[in-house]
Amino acid sequence: MKIKTIVCLSAFVINTNLASAQTKIYVNEYLNIGVGGRGLAMGGAQVASSNDAYSGYWNPAGLTKIEDDLQVGAMHAEYFAGNAKYDFATVALPTKDKKRAFGLSFLRFATDDIPYTLDYVQPDGSFDESKLKSISAGDYAFMISYAQQIKLFKNPEIKTSIGANAKMVFRNIGSMANAWGAGADVGLQSTYKKWQLGIAVKDVTTTYTTWNFNLTEREKEVFGKTGNEIPVKSYEVMNPRINIGLGYQFFKSTKKIHLLAEVNTDITTDGKRNTLIKTNTFSIDPRIGLEADYKRTIFLRAGICNIQKVLDDKDSTNKSYFTIFQPSIGVGLKFGPLVVDYAYTSLQTQSNPLFSHIVSLRVDIKSLLAKKEIEATESTK
Numbered sequence: 015m016k017i018k019t020i021v022c023l024s025a026f027v028i029n030t031n032l033a034s035a036q037t038k039i040y041v042n043e044y045l046n047i048g049v050g051g052r053g054l055a056m057g058g059a060q061v062a063s064s065n066d067a068y069s070g071y072w073n074p075a076g077l078t079k080i081e082d083d084l085q086v087g088a089m090h091a092e093y094f095a096g097n098a099k100y101d102f103a104t105v106a107l108p109t110k111d112k113k114r115a116f117g118l119s120f121l122r123f124a125t126d127d128i129p130y131t132l133d134y135v136q137p138d139g140s141f142d143e144s145k146l147k148s149i150s151a152g153d154y155a156f157m158i159s160y161a162q163q164i165k166l167f168k169n170p171e172i173k174t175s176i177g178a179n180a181k182m183v184f185r186n187i188g189s190m191a192n193a194w195g196a197g198a199d200v201g202l203q204s205t206y207k208k209w210q211l212g213i214a215v216k217d218v219t220t221t222y223t224t225w226n227f228n229l230t231e232r233e234k235e236v237f238g239k240t241g242n243e244i245p246v247k248s249y250e251v252m253n254p255r256i257n258i259g260l261g262y263q264f265f266k267s268t269k270k271i272h273l274l275a276e277v278n279t280d281i282t283t284d285g286k287r288n289t290l291i292k293t294n295t296f297s298i299d300p301r302i303g304l305e306a307d308y309k310r311t312i313f314l315r316a317g318i319c320n321i322q323k324v325l326d327d328k329d330s331t332n333k334s335y336f337t338i339f340q341p342s343i344g345v346g347l348k349f350g351p352l353v354v355d356y357a358y359t360s361l362q363t364q365s366n367p368l369f370s371h372i373v374s375l376r377v378d379i380k381s382l383l384a385k386k387e388i389e390a391t392e393s394t395k
Contacts, residue, residue, distance in 0.1 A: 039285045077108070088103045117161075164176055193226070222250070254283050278302075356371070
């Protein structure tokens with residue numbers, strides 16, 4: 015109960031502080047955690063190689079690489095000792111000629127059943143169980159994606175796709191506050207022989223999130239007595255975020271064993287962050303991912319991101335730095351039309367990790383229907 019209460023209060027204080035200023039760094043960061051066991055196991059290095067329904071999140075241009083008639087995916091993860099739930103669901107529908115694709119995605123990061131104790135303690139110090147309520151603090155995102163193949167270069171070996179997302183975000187903290195926002199993402203992917211290039215720009219239009227506060231008179235009274243500022247209607251600004259990735263396949267596609275390496279540069283434009291490369295205007299977070307597979311059925315993955323230089327606590331002069339990073343590993347299994355991906359990763363660096371288990375599923379509807387048709391045909395013989 016104590017942990018959930020702290021999470022709720024922290025979320026409310028952080029959001030009210032952000033709302034009091036029009037532009038801050040780390041706005042709507044729940045949108046940048048990553049989705050899917052594959053992507054999270056590879057440290058988020060996905061912008062060039064993403065090729066399934068999860069591309070709606072990583073790079074919408076990747077939706078054109080889907081060879082099935084329909085793909086459905088879902089993910090679940092828990093953070094902070096299970097107090098925070100992180101869920102993602104997506105569906106992608108390519109056209110018959112496979113040159114275009116549509117997608118729909120939903121994301122939720124929330125803490126539920128938070129004890130709301132404002133009226134729990136009575137004036138005489140007793141506890142009234144009937145006054146003990148529970149609330150949720152949740153962040154949501156809805157994305158509609160579109161992608162299509164284009165002929166950008168004369169060389170027929172260079173295949174290029176572009177894509178875009180229209181997204182809506184919603185955030186709420188019980189009945190006290192909620193926020194709405196809208197934005198757009200764009201992406202591009204090109205492949206040439208064993209090379210893969212990807213560029214994704216999130217919030218290319220700059221996403222504005224408008225907050226509304228609905229505090230009761232009782233809540234305003236408590237806020238005032240405890241020295242807290244009573245928030246008013248305001249908004250946050252989410253600046254564009256640019257991700258550039260380069261991938262390379264080390265073996266021919268006809269081989270049984272394949273190895274993919276991808277390097278991404280995640281560039282934020284909201285000011286100085288604690289990243290490996292940073293200025294007062296932008297920051298760069300390198301991401302590295304590896305994926306090895308056997309016959310496209312068994313996958314082993316690893317990645318690193320969130321690389322930082324931090325002060326050495328043992329150095330009293332505060333001049334010595336060392337490098338830390340966020341590691342991740344994972345596996346994937348393909349059972350006919352069903353793909354199961356698992357990742358073991360953290361929200362923080364290896365110096366103070368909060369590791370979590372992430373499981374995601376993907377179903378290739380075309381393969382599933384074809385399998386059923388074959389079974390039906392064989393049963394009639």
